[in-house]
Amino acid sequence: MNTLKRIMVGLDLSEMDDTLIRYTAFLCSISEIEKVYFIHAEKSLEIPTEVLEDMPNVIPADERLKVALEDKVRQYFGPDHRTQMAVQVVEGTPLKELLHWSKIKQIDMVLVGRKLRLRGSGVLAHKILRTGRMSVLFVPENAHPVLNHIVVSVDFSEYSLMALDRILHSALTRPEVQITCLHIYQVPTGYITLGMRYEDFDERMQGFARDKFEQVVARFPELGDRANLKLVKQGNDDDMGELIVVEAKREQADMLVIGAKGKSAAALFVLGSVTEKILRHNNDIPMIVYKKSNEAIGFLDALLSED
Template sequence: MNTLKRIMVGLDLTEMDDTLISYTAFLCSISEIEKVYFIHAEKSLDIPAEVLKGIPNGMAADEKIRVAMEEKIYSYFGPEQRSKVEVQVVEGSPLKELLHWSKEKQIDMVVVGRKFHLRGSGVLAQKILRSGRVSVLFVPENEDPILNHIMVSVDFSEYSLMALDRILHSALTRPEVRITCLHVYEVPTGYITLGISYEDFDERMKGFARDKFEQVLARFPELRDRATLRLVKQENEDDVGELIVVEAKRARADMLVIGAKGKSAAALFVLGSVTEKILRHNDDMPMIVYKKEKEELGFLDALLGND
């Protein structure tokens, strides 16, 4: 089952575009992605005529941008891959247009840049994740295309198991790609009232996690020969988001995967606290945040002005 057939890549005509195009071309080369939509949104394409002087053949502004985008994109995609590429320049708010077209084109995942040093705030990427029901792949600037080891943050909730299921059955997870399931646990302070030592309760928590992981392997038997469980204890002073990112780097993972709990219209623009913390600490590792499609449907439709 391939759950990643149609992706959309948001370009902003900065240096970040090269990284995004290169990484997307790499993903297409190792998977069965069927369609890639590269999209750039300009707030206004109503450019004064005097500004357009000198443009060959009286080419309109959006067409000129599209041609320039195609030239760059095709330098990364070989002739055999170009048939799956579509380039689009639209007018309007980048956030609203990306959300609109991700719904219109039935996109499985939006690919966006994660800036650190490059020009631009990178705020749009997080807004897309908060506002839409679509899953998002964050690609950091200057990322080298490689994917041999994926770390999935697993707390054994339905959201983390959904993320594990999605990445396991996506076109990206080739048989040779290693998967590490990272589980962060803590020893509750209430252990004192149970008359048991801290060390014993710690072992109980690890044993509980291992039992839950065995249930995961029973649910996804194809994981048994390729996945490992990594247990990390969270101390009181630790930030769980930072801890997950540090462990992913320590394990030399090429990608971090998490499942985000969606919010209702009463809590717009808010993600689960762990997702927010991971985003805050991760600037230099590709990361997929999977979302359940139906959870954000109401708000997305409201945002786009749909009935």
């Protein structure tokens, strides 16, 4: 079962485009992705009238940009590449156009750049994360095209198990790819009222996690012997997002996978979720945020209908 058939890549005519196209070509080479849509949105494609008067044979802006982007894409996708590709240059704001065309093209995942030093604010990545509907792969500007080890953040909720299920059936997880299920746990202060020592309750919490992991392995037999559970205790002063990123780096992960719960329109722009904290601290590891497609649809439709 391949749940990754059609992907969309957001381009902005910066150096980040090369990283995104190169990484996309790599993903297509190791999977059965059928079609890739490269899309660039310009706020205005209109050419001033005075320019048209002086240059009557000027090529329309969208056509000129499309040709340039097609040339760049061909640098990474050879003529024998089996994946179908399409380049679109559209007029409008990047966020709105990405959401609109991902809906029209029935996209399974959107790839966006994660900038650290390159030109650009990176605001688009955060806005896409907040929409609550699209699964997104954030590609850092220094990303390397390799995928041997995936770390999946697992708290045993339906969202983290959904993410594990999706990555297992994405065709990216080849048999040789190792999977680490990272579980962050806390020892609740209430252990004192039970008359137990801290060390004993800590061991009990780890035992609970191992039992749940055994249930996960039974639910996903395709994990086989290539998956392992890593337990990490969160201290009172530890930032959950930072801790997940640090542990993923310690594992030398090539990709970090999480499942994010959608937000209501009222809470959409409230920061502080674990997902956004992870994104805030993660500047180096490609990261997939899986979403449930039926969440926050009302807000998304309202956004797409704006003038």
